[in-house]
Amino acid sequence: MMEKVQLNMTVNGKEVEVLTEPRQLLVHVLREELNITGPHVGCESTHCGACTIDMNEMSVKSCSVFAAQAQGANITTVEGLGSPDGLHIIQEMFKEHHGLQCGYCTPGMITRAYRLLQENSNPTEEEVRFGISGNLCRCTGYQNIVKAIMASADKLNETSEMKESA
Ligand code: FES
Numbered sequence: 001m002m003e004k005v006q007l008n009m010t011v012n013g014k015e016v017e018v019l020t021e022p023r024q025l026l027v028h029v030l031r032e033e034l035n036i037t038g039p040h041v042g043c044e045s046t047h048c049g050a051c052t053i054d055m056n057e058m059s060v061k062s063c064s065v066f067a068a069q070a071q072g073a074n075i076t077t078v079e080g081l082g083s084p085d086g087l088h089i090i091q092e093m094f095k096e097h098h099g100l101q102c103g104y105c106t107p108g109m110i111t112r113a114y115r116l117l118q119e120n121s122n123p124t125e126e127e128v129r130f131g132i133s134g135n136l137c138r139c140t141g142y143q144n145i146v147k148a149i150m151a152s153a154d155k156l157n158e159t160s161e162m163k164e165s166a
């Protein structure tokens with residue numbers, strides 16, 4: 001049996017310690033050791049994006065990262081963006097614009113949208129489509145996902161303008 005290593009990370013604003021085998025993939029540590037099941041396992045080969053998380057201010061496919069590489073990392077999953085009682089604007093917009101059907105791609109898609117809008121607060125439709133091109137959805141045909149992300153950009157910009165003028 002492989003020797004375990006202790007990892008320290010910040011996940012959704014909480015400092016956590018996990019004892020795990022260094023060969024474990026980060027997505028499995030999040031789901032199985034920390035019970036954070038927002039990141040989904042789809043292809044396990046970097047193609048589908050269902051496992052997308054935010055790590056050190058980058059979108060990362062957590063099936064392509066060894067847990068040991070996340071030592072000291074700051075991680076946000078879909079659970080850290082909002083809660084059922086206090087949805088993040090992007091989550092609200094996915095709901096309002098029907099940006100999901102089965103929901104399997106949704107946590108990764110929303111987490112990716114979050115980083116995309118952090119990097120570009122006023123994207124064109126083409127930029128949104130390019131920005132989510134690493135996240136596959138088998139249900140929606142993408143149209144409503146793109147609408148939801150464009151609407152999120154508008155709402156987030158409105159909210160920050162309101163804060164600035166307050
Ligand atoms: Fe990670 Fe598909 S499960 S990209």
Ligand code: FES
Binds near residue numbers: 103
């Ligand atoms: Fe089903 Fe995207 S909503 S895979």
